[in-house]
């Protein structure tokens with residue numbers, strides 16, 4: 034979990050430097066009026082004012098240096114914290130599995146990892162700047178008290194009003210910053226949704242409607258932006274009224290004390306400069322706005338970091354044939370039962386087809402068998418070891434999955450088959466077995482062809498998806514993974530699968546009776562329940578079974 038405090042702490046390598054330079058800048062701000070006041074008194078008394086002017090110039094140079102170092106350290110701190118936060122967010126998203134981030138829209142997640150992470154990373158520098166900004170008014174108060182207690186009293190009263198204005202601003206701006214970031218995330222989600230379905234949109238001729246749908250949230254964003262500006266304008270106006278009041282109060286009290294010879298002209302001048310420092314507190318709205326955005330960014334990052342990651346066990350798999358068992362497995366989500374008390378014992382090395390009407394729970398069963406989601410109750414074991422107890426490496430070496438619409442990942446075609454390209458021979462063998470090699474070898478750069486630039490049909494994508502799963506050594510879970518292939522290629526792959534010389538267990542979700550016929554066993558699913566487990570030929574006698582295939 035992260036909080037505002039943990040994000041601030043992350044910048045600890047830079048924050049002392051930022052704080053120190055802010056304090057130096059504050060010290061300069063505080064010392065300058067006194068030095069200038071002395072210069073005024075020396076000029077009036079015609080008493081060696083050069084040294085005071087040199088001191089003032091040196092102070093100004095120091096202030097400029099401090100501000101430069103502060104700006105550099107602030108930028109470095111934000112960059113470092115942003116990188117750290119993005120690293121954590123991406124790790125969490127990737128490790129939470131397909132189910133973990135289901136409640137988040139893709140575009141919204143991208144916004145949280147990109148723009149909002151940068152907002153959140155401002156937390157440290159903004160907090161230190163805000164704290165350091167308190168130093169000059171406190172110093173002013175002390176120094177004014179040294180000059181004359183009445184000046185300090187007038188200053189204190191005025192500054193209290195400025196603080197009240199800032200406090201109200203901080204409270205109002207926090208909520209609207211979060212609302213703004215949330216709306217930005219929703220716009221990004223709509224855009225990413227449209228990009229995913231861009232072909233459907235073009236085919237349906239609904240591009241204008243889509244444009245309106247995405248941009249339909251702009252008025253809401255505009256509203257939040259306007260509220261932010263209104264709050265800023267109101268607070269700015271209040272600060273603009275209250276700020277000069279500090280100045281007028283101190284000048285008036287100082288004037289009376291000057292007339293009564295209780296202070297010198299130089300002290301009156303210094304007091305006026307300190308009053309300006311107090312009045313300038315009102316300009317802190319920018320820093321407070323930054324704090325509010327940082328708080329909202331941290332909130333949105335924390336929501337992602339709350340998602341549980343998939344925990345893997347530590348066990349390796351003993352030698353075994355790939356026997357897969359489901360023991361009283363149920364899957365429930367939001368009160369819906371997707372799998373209901375499924376009990377299966379599938380012999381190692383068997384080809385098992387999963388059939389059933391649309392929505393029967395075939396994909397859910399496949400996902401549970403491959404540990405892409407965990408059962409709500411019950412347990413799945415592979416060669417006697419619960420899937421949840423197997424370590425990640427052993428699990429992913431043992432179990433391969435291919436899907437109807439594979440999302441290919443990597444830079445090249447070769448990467449998409451085997452990400453780390455450990456063994457080109459294995460990549461080639463997988464591509465040959467799944468008939469991907471035929472079309473890959475026709476591409477200009479073969480396996481080195483950029484994935485993004487390779488034109489691919491649905492069936493070609495499926496063949497690459499199959500090739501990727503192929504290297505698993507014990508269980509292959511294929512969820513409608515050959516549905517886009519032509520009958521001849523499907524037959525060939527199906528034969529390769531049936532005659533698999535590695536004798537892996539194969540769980541094949543299918544809508545094709547021919548695939549079910551070639552399997553050793555068929556699991557017939559209906560509304561999340563196992564209706565029968567038997568060879569296709571036996572089930573074929575049942576009218577309801579035949580109806581599944583239309």
Ligand SMILES: Nc1ncnc2c1ncn2[C@@H]1O[C@H](COP(=O)(O)OP(=O)(O)OP(=O)(O)O)[C@@H](O)[C@H]1O
Pocket residue numbers: 135366369371389390391392393394395396397398
């Ligand atoms: N993460 C989820 N949250 C809520 N409901 C889900 C989830 N995943 C699947 N479902 C629901 O579970 C039911 C079974 O879905 P599943 O994808 O397993 O069906 P299927 O048998 O593979 O269907 P098809 O043949 O159409 O692909 C469906 O009603 C689906 O809406």
